[in-house]
Amino acid sequence: MRTAFYLLPLAMAPLFANDFWLVQILGRALSLGVIALSLTFLAAYLGVVSFAQTTMAGVAGYTVAYFGPNTVDVGYELPFYVILPLAMIMATLSGALIGLIARRSQGIYAIMITLAIAVAFFYFTRQNYSVFNGWTGFSGLRAPDIAGINLRAPVPFYLLCLGVAALSLVLVNGFIKSPLGLTIQAVRDEPKRVLAIGIPTTPVIVAAYAFAGFIAGSGGILNIWLQERISSFSVGLGPIVDILVIAVIGGLKHPIGAFIGAIAFVLLDTFAVDFIDRERFNTLIGLVLLAIIMGAPDGLHGLAKSWLSRSAKRPAKIKT
Amino acid sequence: MPVSYDHKAANALEIQGVGRRFGGFWAVKDVSLTVRPGERRAVLGPNGAGKTTLFNVLTGDLVTSAGTIRMDGADVTQMPMHKRIKGGLRRTYQHAHLFNGLTVRDSLFLSVCGVAGGWQRFMPLRLNDGAVAKAETLAQLSGLSAELDREVANLSHGQRRQLEIGMALAENPKMLLLDEPAAGLSPSERPRLAELLLSLPKHITIILIEHDMDIALKTSDSVSVLHNGQLLAEGTPENIMSNEAVHKVYMGGAHGH
Numbered sequence A: 001m002r003t004a005f006y007l008l009p010l011a012m013a014p015l016f017a018n019d020f021w022l023v024q025i026l027g028r029a030l031s032l033g034v035i036a037l038s039l040t041f042l043a044a045y046l047g048v049v050s051f052a053q054t055t056m057a058g059v060a061g062y063t064v065a066y067f068g069p070n071t072v073d074v075g076y077e078l079p080f081y082v083i084l085p086l087a088m089i090m091a092t093l094s095g096a097l098i099g100l101i102a103r104r105s106q107g108i109y110a111i112m113i114t115l116a117i118a119v120a121f122f123y124f125t126r127q128n129y130s131v132f133n134g135w136t137g138f139s140g141l142r143a144p145d146i147a148g149i150n151l152r153a154p155v156p157f158y159l160l161c162l163g164v165a166a167l168s169l170v171l172v173n174g175f176i177k178s179p180l181g182l183t184i185q186a187v188r189d190e191p192k193r194v195l196a197i198g199i200p201t202t203p204v205i206v207a208a209y210a211f212a213g214f215i216a217g218s219g220g221i222l223n224i225w226l227q228e229r230i231s232s233f234s235v236g237l238g239p240i241v242d243i244l245v246i247a248v249i250g251g252l253k254h255p256i257g258a259f260i261g262a263i264a265f266v267l268l269d270t271f272a273v274d275f276i277d278r279e280r281f282n283t284l285i286g287l288v289l290l291a292i293i294m295g296a297p298d299g300l301h302g303l304a305k306s307w308l309s310r311s312a313k314r315p316a317k318i319k320t
Numbered sequence B: 001m002p003v004s005y006d007h008k009a010a011n012a013l014e015i016q017g018v019g020r021r022f023g024g025f026w027a028v029k030d031v032s033l034t035v036r037p038g039e040r041r042a043v044l045g046p047n048g049a050g051k052t053t054l055f056n057v058l059t060g061d062l063v064t065s066a067g068t069i070r071m072d073g074a075d076v077t078q079m080p081m082h083k084r085i086k087g088g089l090r091r092t093y094q095h096a097h098l099f100n101g102l103t104v105r106d107s108l109f110l111s112v113c114g115v116a117g118g119w120q121r122f123m124p125l126r127l128n129d130g131a132v133a134k135a136e137t138l139a140q141l142s143g144l145s146a147e148l149d150r151e152v153a154n155l156s157h158g159q160r161r162q163l164e165i166g167m168a169l170a171e172n173p174k175m176l177l178l179d180e181p182a183a184g185l186s187p188s189e190r191p192r193l194a195e196l197l198l199s200l201p202k203h204i205t206i207i208l209i210e211h212d213m214d215i216a217l218k219t220s221d222s223v224s225v226l227h228n229g230q231l232l233a234e235g236t237p238e239n240i241m242s243n244e245a246v247h248k249v250y251m252g253g254a255h256g257h
Helices: A002-011 A019-046 A053-067 A080-102 A107-127 A154-175 A179-189 A191-196 A201-227 A237-250 A257-274 A278-295 A299-313 B051-059 B081-086 B104-116 B130-141 B157-168 B190-198 B213-219 B237-241 B244-251
Strands: B013-022 B025-035 B040-044 B066-071 B089-091 B175-179 B205-209 B222-227 B230-235
Touching (some): A019 A154, A019 A179, A019 A257, A053 A080, A053 A107, A053 A237, A107 A237, A154 A201, A179 A201, A179 B104, A237 A299, A257 A278, A257 A299, B013 B051, B025 B066, B040 B051, B040 B213, B051 B089, B051 B175, B089 B157, B104 B130, B157 B175, B222 B237, B222 B244, B230 B237
Parallel strands (some): B040 B205
Antiparallel strands (some): B013 B025
């Protein structure tokens, strides 16, 4: 019901929005939103803030770049129906591996260790030429034709982004109600007690990170098809912080927050140049973030929710 | 290898020279205990006697610093906690460690899955799932049937204690370690707890830490008294009640409850 409320106007967007809005605003926001969703998932249900979500997305992106058509003559070309599952598997495995490394860390330590992994991956992609093509990375990455539909065209690409975003939301909402999803939330609340009911915590944490890797990977693929390139800059500190900012602006408590944050972020990112210098964008986004953290710690989603419940609960005038 | 009859196998719990050290301080030192299957054993002792530390060592919450622990004749000293649980051991905590973000139903459901298996499933549950039915039975047993869909964070203190016990009863435990199950309960709630403990199947071995003498002595057939991390006395409730040394350190010295 509530999903339809968000989905309907978005599904009808191709009827009134031009290509720029479809691809550069909404398509971009949805693909960033999917990556941010993987962060929100870990934050809300495992209770861990991970800085490595861009890395997991990047693993999927690099897999598609290396095994798909590109203009830099690195890698092999495989058919898309092999590449896409392979990219998702690689992203999921990267999530599992990062989870295995970070499994004992919480709070600030989880942030530190995932950030360390992400930065190490960034430098690795920059220095390795045989697989990651170093500084230059890959360009000329093109979305394939699937079932006769050209996914590079604005409307199909936008609908693909919307479909993936909706599907990943449905996936997260279903997963958290599954036995494994409940166990993940139990680990968030009381890891000790999880052991005391006979469940080892390590596989639970690794599974949560792997699932986050799967979600991040699907966003990562959309993102490189949109950008048509990937390089070390795509997995560097800038994009890492962008994803965190998106998740925090939207609200870390509910999966939908990731998409609300992504739309706000992309709108700011695109239109702020009309009012301020390009170099001032970080100042602006910093101020917005500060305002959110101080004024609405649960993000825009939390803010909207409390407004809605306040106006619903406003008592009728009492007759005396 | 010749098969020899292991007479120790008959004991539900047998610990030998068990100790736990924190830095230079032995919270539990050289404790040896034997508990028969189905026995109801109370562990008494003043605050800081090492009762909860002993429990933590028995369950695997803490690593043993010295000695050996055998359950059902098997050496579990090095076994990780979740495997001991699978082997039939359960515990409750003095300060309820519960899943505050989950409902009562989900907490009990996970307790069933933890032992019976199935927590790894990542597809949403079917409504006729066997573990859910078992969770509802546990709720009935622990008096929480009306609270199944409530979030654990919203339960009253007494209900949290009931949930602790309900979770510990999942999937036919062999041995229950109850750490002050009556702590913080109102006088009217206490008899109900004693009743629940007495109604548990007789084959379950229960080891109980309890400050409420009424509950401790009514529900147990033998008592071990700890003092400064060491075993001070052991015997029937009547023996312990009349034991001079116990009176000195415990009965006489216990204030504020």
